[in-house]
Amino acid sequence: MSARKILLRNMARDQAGTVSAVKVGGDLGLRIREMGIVPGARIKVQGRAPLYDPVAVKVMGAVVSLRNNEADYIEVEVEDG
Amino acid sequence: MADSAGARNPERIEIALAGNPNAGKTTLFNRLTGANQHVGNYPGVTVEKKEGLCSFDGVTVSVVDLPGTYSLTAYSEEEVVARDYLVRNRPQAVVNIVDASNLERNLYLTCQLLELGLPVVLALNMIDVARDRGIEVNVEKLGRILGVRVVPLVARRGEGVREVLAAAVAEARDPSPPRSRPVSYGDDLDRAILNLAGLVEEKGILAGTYPPAWLAMKLLEGDKRVHEQVRDAVRDAAVLETIEQAVSSLAAHLSATLDSTPEAVIADHRYGFVRSVVRQGVMVRLSDEDRIYASDRIDRVVTHRVAGPVIMLAILFALYQFTFTWSEAPVAWLGAGFDWLAETAGDLLPDGHLRSLLVSGIIRGVGGVFGFVPIIMFMFFGIAILEDSGYLARVAFMMDRVFRTFGLHGSSVMSFIISGGIAGGCAVPGVLATRTLRSPRERMATLLTTPFMNCGAKMPVLALLISAFFTTGKARMMLFLTMISWAGALLVARLLRSTILKGLPTPFVMELPPYRVPTLRGLLLHTWERTRDYLRKAGSVILAASILIWATMTFPSLPAAEKMAFAEKRQAVMAAAGIGDAAQEALPAAVREEIARINAEEGEAALEYSIAGRVGRALERLSRLSGFDWRTNIALMGGVAAKEIIISTLGTAYSLGELNAGEDQPLAEALKNSPGWNRVSAFSLILFVMFYSPCLATVACIIRESGSWRWGAFAMGFNTLFAFLLSCLVYQAGMFLGLG
Numbered sequence: 001m002s003a004r005k006i007l008l009r010n011m012a013r014d015q016a017g018t019v020s021a022v023k024v025g026g027d028l029g030l031r032i033r034e035m036g037i038v039p040g041a042r043i044k045v046q047g048r049a050p051l052y053d054p055v056a057v058k059v060m061g062a063v064v065s066l067r068n069n070e071a072d073y074i075e076v077e078v079e080d081g
Numbered sequence: 082m083a084d085s086a087g088a089r090n091p092e093r094i095e096i097a098l099a100g101n102p103n104a105g106k107t108t109l110f111n112r113l114t115g116a117n118q119h120v121g122n123y124p125g126v127t128v129e130k131k132e133g134l135c136s137f138d139g140v141t142v143s144v145v146d147l148p149g150t151y152s153l154t155a156y157s158e159e160e161v162v163a164r165d166y167l168v169r170n171r172p173q174a175v176v177n178i179v180d181a182s183n184l185e186r187n188l189y190l191t192c193q194l195l196e197l198g199l200p201v202v203l204a205l206n207m208i209d210v211a212r213d214r215g216i217e218v219n220v221e222k223l224g225r226i227l228g229v230r231v232v233p234l235v236a237r238r239g240e241g242v243r244e245v246l247a248a249a250v251a252e253a254r255d256p257s258p259p260r261s262r263p264v265s266y267g268d269d270l271d272r273a274i275l276n277l278a279g280l281v282e283e284k285g286i287l288a289g290t291y292p293p294a295w296l297a298m299k300l301l302e303g304d305k306r307v308h309e310q311v312r313d314a315v316r317d318a319a320v321l322e323t324i325e326q327a328v329s330s331l332a333a334h335l336s337a338t339l340d341s342t343p344e345a346v347i348a349d350h351r352y353g354f355v356r357s358v359v360r361q362g363v364m365v366r367l368s369d370e371d372r373i374y375a376s377d378r379i380d381r382v383v384t385h386r387v388a389g390p391v392i393m394l395a396i397l398f399a400l401y402q403f404t405f406t407w408s409e410a411p412v413a414w415l416g417a418g419f420d421w422l423a424e425t426a427g428d429l430l431p432d433g434h435l436r437s438l439l440v441s442g443i444i445r446g447v448g449g450v451f452g453f454v455p456i457i458m459f460m461f462f463g464i465a466i467l468e469d470s471g472y473l474a475r476v477a478f479m480m481d482r483v484f485r486t487f488g489l490h491g492s493s494v495m496s497f498i499i500s501g502g503i504a505g506g507c508a509v510p511g512v513l514a515t516r517t518l519r520s521p522r523e524r525m526a527t528l529l530t531t532p533f534m535n536c537g538a539k540m541p542v543l544a545l546l547i548s549a550f551f552t553t554g555k556a557r558m559m560l561f562l563t564m565i566s567w568a569g570a571l572l573v574a575r576l577l578r579s580t581i582l583k584g585l586p587t588p589f590v591m592e593l594p595p596y597r598v599p600t601l602r603g604l605l606l607h608t609w610e611r612t613r614d615y616l617r618k619a620g621s622v623i624l625a626a627s628i629l630i631w632a633t634m635t636f637p638s639l640p641a642a643e644k645m646a647f648a649e650k651r652q653a654v655m656a657a658a659g660i661g662d663a664a665q666e667a668l669p670a671a672v673r674e675e676i677a678r679i680n681a682e683e684g685e686a687a688l689e690y691s692i693a694g695r696v697g698r699a700l701e702r703l704s705r706l707s708g709f710d711w712r713t714n715i716a717l718m719g720g721v722a723a724k725e726i727i728i729s730t731l732g733t734a735y736s737l738g739e740l741n742a743g744e745d746q747p748l749a750e751a752l753k754n755s756p757g758w759n760r761v762s763a764f765s766l767i768l769f770v771m772f773y774s775p776c777l778a779t780v781a782c783i784i785r786e787s788g789s790w791r792w793g794a795f796a797m798g799f800n801t802l803f804a805f806l807l808s809c810l811v812y813q814a815g816m817f818l819g820l821g
Contacts, residue, residue: 022345025341025342025344025345027156027588028588028590029342029344029345030152030154030156030344030345030348031156031588031590032588032590033345033348033349033352034151034152034154034156034189034348035151035186035590035591035592036185036186036189036352038348038349038352039349040352040353040356041352046377046380047380047381047384049384049389049478049479049481049482050384050385050386050387050389050390050479050482051482051483052482053481053482054478054481054482054491054589056380056384056478056593058377059186060183060185060186061182061183061184061185061186061214061216062183062186062592062594062595063376063377063380063592063593063594063595064590064591064592064593065478065589065590065591065592065593066588066589066590066591067481067485067588067589070588070589070590
């Protein structure tokens with residue numbers, strides 16, 4: 001089983017992984033973190049809005065939505081099935 | 082001494098409720114305080130402050146419901162308000178409501194409360210939901226590790242509420258200071274905090290307000306507000322210099338070694354702490370983490386690419402149907418009630434200015450506000466269902482991509498819908514609903530464009546003009562107009578966001594709360610709070626405005642000679658029929674009609690002679706470009722006070738006497754037969770009514786919510802100009818093409 005790191009934007013629906021980095025600071029970085037998207041957290045893509053943006057992810061038992069350009073800062077380690 | 086005094090005087094304890102949004106904070110607050118609540122505002126901000134009283138064991142407990150937050154940073158007004166309250170008021174116990182089914186994320190806030198050294202009591206809410214999801218929480222162990230009292234709770238069913246209160250009272254009476262839990266943020270930060278805290282303590286910076294270590298941490302974290310406070314409090318430039326030095330050297334070090342920032346490292350370590358707590362056997366997951374819950378299954382359908390938008394339209398349409406079908410009867414009762422009141426007052430008082438003020442000014446004006454209350458209540462009730470069930474967040478989620486294009490936010494959709502986005506709302510609550518928006522710019526853009534929606538008061542005007550001039554189906558025309566109002570609002574929002582409200586979009590990082598069946602109690606409370614807001618704000622303004630409008634339409638009154646002429650006409654009619662002027666009740670129908678016609682003519686003449694009439698005449702030269710004559714101008718001026726006034730004023734101006742809502746058939750006929758009117762001018766007027774100045778009640782709310790009267794003045798001026806240009810364009814183009 002090999003692990004690779006991809007950006008949250010590129011994850012498919014229902015794909016799961018572990019957050020490896022959140023590469024943004026400031027308000028956006030804090031906001032992302034306080035919603036539980038921190039390195040080490042398990043994250044799963046729950047679905048996308050009809051226009052493919054924003055994306056909804058499940059993290060720490062809650063569903064959190066963010067826009068694709070915000071998801072670009074989040075790097076996830078996914079397992080290749 | 083203090084003890085014996087406490088025994089004599091009734092003991093009073095102050096507690097605060099803190100917790101994440103959707104953790105059940107409001108439900109617990111309502112359970113604790115019942116109807117014994119007081120809603121106000123925190124000074125200087127629009128965040129609501131809810132306080133309530135309850136009693137326990139002979140103690141009066143004052144409960145403050147803090148705004149729901151995920152954190153205590155300075156990210157939003159709510160967070161600042163919650164933090165300042167906790168720091169300044171130092172409540173004797175802080176009940177932290179925690180969603181047990183989402184324990185890790187919720188404990189992030191708990192961690193920050195403990196950092197502040199507050200007397201925390203954990204209320205572990207929704208343990209039933211957690212259990213359903215296969216999550217077992219060891220209450221006793223959690224309490225032991227955190228060093229706080231933990232109480233399991235199912236706030237929705239009221240289970241554990243007394244126990245939470247008991248724990249809070251026990252915590253408040255506990256003489257030992259709360260155990261502060263030092264969280265480690267890693268070697269670099271811990272050392273920096275220790276050093277800076279030493280300086281803070283030595284210099285006594287903000288001593289008594291913040292614990293030194295907390296202040297040091299916030300300074301290093303780059304918290305804007307804390308930095309401001311420190312700059313204000315510290316006079317010594319050298320000390321400030323040292324602090325800035327410490328902050329920037331840590332930031333540089335972290336950037337070089339970890340490619341990270343202090344606030345990120347702190348946040349990550351807080352979660353590290355939370356995780357370590359949870360992993361010590363506090364939480365046991367009995368089922369697969371990726372299990373699909375009912376809520377997720379609903380989302381699969383409800384936010385589906387194709388089904389999602391269809392369902393959304395259907396639900397919004399149902400809301401519209403519900404509101405208007407169910408409110409029809411109460412609106413009619415209220416209308417009849419006010420008509421009766423106006424009639425009675427009219428019969429009791431002698432003819433003159435006092436009667437006119439009371440009947441035409443006050444009763445009609447206040448009736449205009451109250452007449453809409455049933456519609457607004459049903460609308461709010463429906464919206465409360467969408468909100469409390471969690472669906473509204475999905476609407477924002479689905480619509481964000483579209484709204485962002487126009488410089489707005491997915492959550493703007495709520496304001497637009499309340500204001501009449503599906504026809505028939507009210508801009509007052511719509512403006513108030515912008516509170517959910519976090520970014521000041523998106524909020525302002527929503528605030529300024531939301532009055533473009535076709536609110537319930539514009540509807541009768543639009544309906545009248547459609548029925549008089551357009552043969553197309555009313556429903557189809559209404560749908561078309563609704564689409565125009567959306568297009569106008571979105572385009573103007575885009576314009577505002579690329580000019581006076583320029584700036585980057587705010588993050589859309591938000592929680593989509595799990596679907597829940599709303600409680601009736603919660604729905605009723607929501608509905609009542611919003612309706613009260615509407616009544617309080619709209620009521621006072623409309624009363625003042627209707628008196629003002631009444632005065633401009635009444636004074637100066639017709640010169641005595643002209644009044645005499647009308648009186649003579651009436652007498653001539655009576656004389657011709659061979660009746661003396663005393664025997665009014667016995668008038669034959671033909672004579673009565675003739676007299677009513679003369680009265681109406683007098684009304685028109687008086688209106689033309691009044692201030693409003695003169696201004697209307699003066700504006701005619703300009704308004705002709707859009708196809709409006711002086712009569713329309715007066716009605717539109719009245720409409721600035723309240724759109725309800727437009728039709729009744731048009732009635733007076735067209736010599737029909739005063740019209741009540743629903744009796745506009747003669748007016749439609751009169752307009753159709755007037756030479757100045759045709760389809761083009763009617764459509765031009767429709768557009769003008771849709772887009773021109775918001776009513777005064779809405780303007781008052783815009784001023785309140787934006788914090789500046791300038792925005793209110795802007796909304797009136799800009800919207801009127803926009804509407805005028807638009808209607809001009811349409812009228813001129815339509816007449817040129819010969820569509821009239």
